[in-house]
Amino acid sequence: MLPNKFSLRTENREGRTIVYVGGELDLEVASQMRAAMEPLMELSDRRLTLNLRDLKYIDSTGIGILISVLKARHSRNAPFDVEHVPGHIRKLFDMTGITPFLAAAE
Amino acid sequence: MTKDRQVLLSVPAQAEYVDLIRLTLYGIASKMKYSFEEIEDMKVAVSEAVNNAVLHAYGGEDGIIEVSFAVSDEELAITVRDHGVSFAPSANPESAALHGKSIDEIQSGGLGLYLMQALMDRVEVKHDGGTAVILTKKRARSEETA
Numbered sequence: 262m263l264p265n266k267f268s269l270r271t272e273n274r275e276g277r278t279i280v281y282v283g284g285e286l287d288l289e290v291a292s293q294m295r296a297a298m299e300p301l302m303e304l305s306d307r308r309l310t311l312n313l314r315d316l317k318y319i320d321s322t323g324i325g326i327l328i329s330v331l332k333a334r335h336s337r338n339a340p341f342d343v344e345h346v347p348g349h350i351r352k353l354f355d356m357t358g359i360t361p362f363l364a365a366a367e
Numbered sequence: 368m369t370k371d372r373q374v375l376l377s378v379p380a381q382a383e384y385v386d387l388i389r390l391t392l393y394g395i396a397s398k399m400k401y402s403f404e405e406i407e408d409m410k411v412a413v414s415e416a417v418n419n420a421v422l423h424a425y426g427g428e429d430g431i432i433e434v435s436f437a438v439s440d441e442e443l444a445i446t447v448r449d450h451g452v453s454f455a456p457s458a459n460p461e462s463a464a465l466h467g468k469s470i471d472e473i474q475s476g477g478l479g480l481y482l483m484q485a486l487m488d489r490v491e492v493k494h495d496g497g498t499a500v501i502l503t504k505k506r507a508r509s510e511e512t513a
Contacts (some may be wrong), residue, residue: 264427285389288418289382312445318389320414321482325475328465335470349407356463356485 263318269297277308283315286323294323298330305339314345331362345354372438380430380449385417388434391502392445395436399443399506409445409504415479416447416500424451424498442488442505450497460484 264330268283278301286294302307311327327343334341343363346354354360376391378384389410396406413434422431430451437444463477483490489503 285386287382287414290422291382299421318410320411320418321475321478324478328473328475332470332473345482349404352404353411353482355480356482358468359473362465362470362473 262303267293268315269294271297271301273307277310278304279310279312281312281315283317285318286316286326287318287320291322291326294326295329298326302330302333302337305337308340308342309334310341311343312345313343313347313350316347316350319350319353321357324353324359327359327363363366372462374436374438376434376436378432378434380421380425380451382421384432385414385421388417388432389414391434392436395438396443399438401443401504401506406502409443409502410500412483412486413445413447415483416445416502419479419500420447420449420498422452426452440506442503443465444501444503446499446501448497448499453494453498455473466475 265285267285267287268281270281270283272279272281280297280301282294309330311330331341346363351360354363374391374395376388378387392407392409392413396409401409417432417434420430424430424432430449433446433448435446435448436445460477460481463481465473480490483500483502487502488505489501491501493499493501
């Protein structure tokens with residue numbers, strides 16, 4: 262409803278699914294994000310990548326979603342990574358300690 | 368010391384209003400000349416407090432969240448207040464962080480309070496017919512000490 266509106270776009274190419282997450286990933290859009298990720302988490306034979314280049318905002322709600330995605334991928338032994346993390350979001354990842362789990366976890 | 372100035376905002380305890388609180392915070396903090404990084408820190412911390420109120424205070428019933436921004440020469444103090452059920456924070460917010468844990472041990476519970484404490488200079492939680500979370504960020508005294 263306001264600027265920095267949340268956006269999601271999925272791109273499939275060569276055994277890889279890339280999800281572009283933009284705008285503000287907050288409580289209001291958390292269920293939309295979870296619903297979009299759920300079928301993609303199941304696809305064990307494809308690499309799943311989140312591209313966060315256009316992400317403007319995240320808090321523990323969004324970080325919680327990342328945790329559930331990476332746990333789901335880990336339990337399926339399926340590749341998952343996060344790329345193009347903006348600086349101020351990287352700071353939150355470092356603070357919470359999620360960073361090592363997001364780097365090319367294969 | 369000059370008298371505090373206050374801005375008050377009252378919103379329904381619903382997720383769709385959390386961005387409105389962030390926008391108001393952005394306006395006030397920009398006027399106070401906080402840096403981009405400080406404003407981003409405060410946006411997350413305040414949202415965490417508001418998220419808790421939206422999710423836990425009213426048990427799915429209608430309710431109100433009141434946010435007050437107290438502006439002074441020294442700091443910005445943001446109080447997020449609800450009149451619902453008290454949400455008991457974890458005893459040790461540090462333990463919520465994921466550092467040094469295995470992938471099987473990590474979970475998101477408690478990260479909100481952990482982030483509030485990591486991002487603000489002071490966090491106070493009061494329970495008095497609801498919950499009030501007071502988040503304070505000091506202003507840099509001058510360019511040199513920033």
